[in-house]
Amino acid sequence: xxxFWRRFVRSRGGVLGVAIxxxxxAVATAAPVLFPGSPFRRVDRPFAPPFGRQxxxxxxxxxxxxxxxxxxxxxxxxxxxxxxxxxVLVGTVMGALAGxxxxxxDDLLMRxxxxxxxxxxxxxxxxxxxxxxxxxxxxxFAIAVVNWPAVAxxxxxxxxxxxxxxxxQACVCLGMTDGRVIFRHIxxxxxxxxxxxxxxxxATAILIESALSFLGLGDPNVMSWGFMIGAGRTFLxxxxxxxxxxxxxxxxxxxxxxxxxxxxxxALNPRLQR
Amino acid sequence: MPVVFAILxxxxxxxxxxxxxxxxxxxxxxxxxxxxYMAQLRQRFGLDRPLALQLVLYLKNMLALDLGFSFRHxxxxxxxxxxxxxxxxxxxGTTLVVSVVAGVALGLLAAARAGSWRDTLISIxxxxxxxxxxxxxxxxxxxxxxxxxxWLPTSGMETVAAFYEGWPRVVDxxxxxxxxALTLSLFYMAxxxxxxxxxxxxxxxxxxxxxxxxxxxxxxxxxxxxxxRNAVLPVVTLAGVQVxxxxxxxxxxxxxxxxxxxxxxxxxxxxxRDFNLLLGIFFLSACLVVVVNLMVDVLYTLLDPRIHA
Numbered sequence: 001x002x003x004f005w006r007r008f009v010r011s012r013g014g015v016l017g018v019a020i021x022x023x024x025x026a027v028a029t030a031a032p033v034l035f036p037g038s039p040f041r042r043v044d045r046p047f048a049p050p051f052g053r054q055x056x057x058x059x060x061x062x063x064x065x066x067x068x069x070x071x072x073x074x075x076x077x078x079x080x081x082x083x084x085x086x087x088v089l090v091g092t093v094m095g096a097l098a099g100x101x102x103x104x105x106d107d108l109l110m111r112x113x114x115x116x117x118x119x120x121x122x123x124x125x126x127x128x129x130x131x132x133x134x135x136x137x138x139x140x141f142a143i144a145v146v147n148w149p150a151v152a153x154x155x156x157x158x159x160x161x162x163x164x165x166x167x168x169q170a171c172v173c174l175g176m177t178d179g180r181v182i183f184r185h186i187x188x189x190x191x192x193x194x195x196x197x198x199x200x201x202x203a204t205a206i207l208i209e210s211a212l213s214f215l216g217l218g219d220p221n222v223m224s225w226g227f228m229i230g231a232g233r234t235f236l237x238x239x240x241x242x243x244x245x246x247x248x249x250x251x252x253x254x255x256x257x258x259x260x261x262x263x264x265x266x267a268l269n270p271r272l273q274r
Numbered sequence: 275m276p277v278v279f280a281i282l283x284x285x286x287x288x289x290x291x292x293x294x295x296x297x298x299x300x301x302x303x304x305x306x307x308x309x310x311y312m313a314q315l316r317q318r319f320g321l322d323r324p325l326a327l328q329l330v331l332y333l334k335n336m337l338a339l340d341l342g343f344s345f346r347h348x349x350x351x352x353x354x355x356x357x358x359x360x361x362x363x364x365x366x367g368t369t370l371v372v373s374v375v376a377g378v379a380l381g382l383l384a385a386a387r388a389g390s391w392r393d394t395l396i397s398i399x400x401x402x403x404x405x406x407x408x409x410x411x412x413x414x415x416x417x418x419x420x421x422x423x424x425w426l427p428t429s430g431m432e433t434v435a436a437f438y439e440g441w442p443r444v445v446d447x448x449x450x451x452x453x454x455a456l457t458l459s460l461f462y463m464a465x466x467x468x469x470x471x472x473x474x475x476x477x478x479x480x481x482x483x484x485x486x487x488x489x490x491x492x493x494x495x496x497x498x499x500x501x502x503r504n505a506v507l508p509v510v511t512l513a514g515v516q517v518x519x520x521x522x523x524x525x526x527x528x529x530x531x532x533x534x535x536x537x538x539x540x541x542x543x544x545x546x547r548d549f550n551l552l553l554g555i556f557f558l559s560a561c562l563v564v565v566v567n568l569m570v571d572v573l574y575t576l577l578d579p580r581i582h583a
Contacts, residue, residue: 111276117515118277118567119560122522123540127556130544131288207407211526214409215541226407233413233530237421244417247410255405 007267014263020256024249028073035067039223050241057241059232065241069249071223076253079136080206083143087205088198090144091151096182098152099159109156113149121146125208129217136219139212143205154197158190192268196261203257210250225250279333281560285553286332311343341554344543351554355536359558361431362535364447365528366520368455373462374513378506380463381470386497388475396467403464408523412457412530419453426452429532454531458523462516466509473505480504507578514570518563 008014027034042061050057056065098109125142132138162168163186171181212218213226225246232242341351384396403411420428431450477483478501486496521536528537536555543551 115277115280118518118563119281120518120521120556120563122519123525123556123559125522126525126540126544127288127549127552130547130552131291131549203405210407211409214407214526215529215544217544226409229407229410229413236413236417240417243410243413247407247414250410251402251406254407255402258401258405 004267008263011263011266013259014266017256017259017261017263020252021260024073024253024256025077027070028077031067031070031074035064035070039063039067039071049239050245056245057239059228059239059242065228065245068223068228069225069246072225072228072246072249073253075136075219075222075224076206076209076250079140079143079209080202080257083140083147083205083209084198084202086140086144087147087201088151088194091148092155092187092194094148095152095155095157096159096187099156100163100178100182100186102160106156109152113153116146116149122208122211125212126215126217129212134212134217134219136222139209139217139219142212143208146208147201147205150201151194151197154193155190158193159186162186162189192264196265196268199257199264200261203254203261206250206254206257277564278557278561281557282333282336283329285336285557286329288553289332289549336557341557342550344548344551351551354539354551355554355558358534358536358539359562360535361533362521362524362528362537364451365454365458365524365533365535366517368451369458369462369520369524370513370517372455373459374466374509376459377463377466378470378502378509381467381509382474382497382502382505384467385471385474385478388471393471397471400464400467403460404468406461408457408461409526409530411460412453412527415453415457416530426450428453431534450531450533454527454533457530458520458527461523462513462520465512465516469512470505470509473508474501477501477505503577507574510570510574510577514567514574517566517570518560521559521563 040063042058042063045058050065056069058064059068094109098106125146128142128145129138132141159182168181168186171185176185209218209224210226210229213224214230215226216230218224218227228246229243232239232246235242339352341355343349344351344354380396380400384393387393416428419426427450431447474497482500483496486500491500524533524535525537525540527533528535529541532538536559540552540555543549543555
């Protein structure tokens with residue numbers, strides 16, 4: 001752990017990512033304290049410019065933009081983490097089964113993932129959310145559906161590589177059950193690529209969520225950054241802050257997660273470095 | 275082909291997942307279709323029959339490209355989609371060319387002097403473009419180039435009121451194309467830059483490079499005529515895989531710039547709750563991706579003569 005940390009700290013990008021992410025996380029956690037009440041509530045006259053009474057001004061209905069940013073951070077992070085957890089869980093189980101057993105499970109998985117690679121996944125996510133009615137649950141479901149195949153492919157590859165290794169053969173010879181071999185012996189050995197992919201896919205999930213809510217497919221009861229940009233785009237000329245600030249928030253968060261992912265990658269796979 | 279088939283089955287399932295009767299979904303927004311049409315739909319898709327038979331009938335209708343009728347637009351879905359295909363292909367084609375060319379060029383530049391300030395600059399640019407939501411890039415470009423500088427139009431594909439013909443019309447469309455294509459290209463360019471940089475660095479250590487150097491070729495010559503050709507292969511592969519995602523991205527970009535393509539149509543049908551139209555768009559765009567992938571395969575054999583199709 002200590003060695004891992006030392007290696008991680010060496011990548012400046014990774015540290016920067018963690019720092020930004022810590023701020024976003026703090027704001028998201030403190031949102032109900034910093035901005036109590038609903039972020040949809042009007043607090044001032046409409047179109048109050050930023051850095052006045054409200055830090056980031058108000059929007060067309062007099063809602064506080066800063067409150068929206070803070071509550072939106074909660075939404076983005078929650079959806080990003082939830083969707084990725086589901087995708088990683090499903091992807092890992094499917095990939096592990098396919099890689100370990102091969103045969104028809106493997107064929108089925110490969111066909112499915114190829115299918116998901118070909119179809120316009122974002123359109124598919126739109127369809128799912130539109131048909132299931134927009135809510136946090138349906139958005140999480142849609143993002144997980146389009147993200148799990150990538151994880152499954154990765155895990156399958158790792159398992160395929162491990163399957164023939166001596167320690168696995170030894171486990172089988174000792175008479176261990178398949179489940180024990182898979183979860184106690186092979187899985188821990190391919191945890192690092194899963195962690196890296198998982199962290200990067202949180203970023204993708206946040207981008208998809210923001211695009212969905214920008215298109216008007218966000219959960220109507222929850223404030224989100226994409227929704228704020230979608231609602232503010234009509235006033236691009238008169239009120240620049242309505243779109244600029246939430247967009248910058250998305251950019252910073254996603255950038256931070258990507259940096260963190262790369263830092264993790266460098267720290268977990270020291271062999272990859274020159 | 276199996277992909278097309280799978281999409282149809284998926285569409286069928288989604289149709290039944292949607293709230294309300296499948297006939298209502300097929301007819302678009304509930305209430306806007308005539309009762310006669312609804313009865314006709316129920317009969318043609320056999321909605322009172324068992325599910326398996328329904329699926330067969332659905333497949334039959336879809337494979338005959340009978341995608342239904344959109345009451346919102348008062349046009350058959352197929353005609354509607356084909357009418358919007360051109361602008362989307364124009365946007366996608368431009369984006370594909372721009373992002374691959376720019377990505378390859380920048381990736382080469384970055385890898386040629388790995389670790390220099392140029393490399394760092396390009397890598398940061400790629401990192402930031404990769405993290406920016408497409409729609410936001412679009413809106414910011416509109417603010418800068420349309421609203422502040424007033425260089426380029428904000429939306430649409432051409433100035434309809436001007437009735438341009440021939441060459442002026444081409445110029446007009448090109449002017450409208452700049453911002454949407456740039457928006458969509460930035461994100462994919464970022465991907466290709468990173469991939470290209472990694473591929474060039476990997477190739478640089480190969481034996482054939484040492485041979486070329488021993489032969490006395492200049493570094494420029496080695497890079498341009500030996501390394502480039504090998505390193506560009508993974509980029510082309512990825513670009514082929516990305517076509518589907520490009521179509522998804524164009525939904526967002528087209529709705530930002532009101533570019534009259536499939537994406538904008540999808541956006542509009544979302545608002546009209548015209549699910550059948552949305553399913554049709556999904557189906558045809560998946561077919562489009564399959565066709566483009568075949569074309570990429572052909573291109574691949576041209577780029578790499580070692581592969582025979």
